Amino acid sequence: MQRFEELLAVGERHWGPEHPKLLNARQNYATVLRDVGRYTEAAELTRQVYESRQKGLGEEHADTLFSLQIMCVTLLDLGRSDEAVGHARALAELTQRARGPDNVATAGGFACYAEQQDPRMAEIVMLRHFAGLGVDETAAALAVSPRTVKREWAVAKAWLFQQLADGSP
Numbered sequence: 001m002q003r004f005e006e007l008l009a010v011g012e013r014h015w016g017p018e019h020p021k022l023l024n025a026r027q028n029y030a031t032v033l034r035d036v037g038r039y040t041e042a043a044e045l046t047r048q049v050y051e052s053r054q055k056g057l058g059e060e061h062a063d064t065l066f067s068l069q070i071m072c073v074t075l076l077d078l079g080r081s082d083e084a085v086g087h088a089r090a091l092a093e094l095t096q097r098a099r100g101p102d103n104v105a106t107a108g109g110f111a112c113y114a115e116q117q118d119p120r121m122a123e124i125v126m127l128r129h130f131a132g133l134g135v136d137e138t139a140a141a142l143a144v145s146p147r148t149v150k151r152e153w154a155v156a157k158a159w160l161f162q163q164l165a166d167g168s169p
Contacts (some may be wrong), residue, residue: 018056023049039077046071060098071135072131081141088131
């Protein structure tokens with residue numbers, strides 16, 4: 001870990017604190033911190049990267065959205081599920097704005113489906129697809145069983161694949 005931190009310091013001196021390469025390295029380091037159970041440090045570093053990307057690249061840029069997705073997962077690791085779900089909703093809205101409201105791969109496409117079918121399934125899709133949460137994390141956030149999440153996730157994916165096969169936007 002110390003070596004990684006030294007390399008980040010060199011990168012910051014060389015490129016500056018907001019350079020995309022350095023932000024990518026910081027995001028990778030935050031993932032390593034998360035993987036070894038240092039969730040508080042990972043959450044703080046991810047928040048910093050997210051804010052830098054938001055400022056420099058815009059809130060709808062793919063790298064910014066990726067940092068927001070990682071932040072959702074890390075907040076769940078810290079037991080801050082309400083905050084994680086709030087960020088997941090923001091992530092879905094930003095993705096919708098970036099891709100367009102009628103694209104079935106966005107929250108708008110799934111919102112349309114939710115109106116016709118099942119609002120809880122749309123929540124599961126939002127948390128699994130947009131926030132990148134696992135089955136158990138999604139189940140905990142929605143207070144349902146993992147089996148329910150798996151079943152409704154499979155149905156939602158089948159619907160999406162059918163929409164894409166039919167040539168929907």
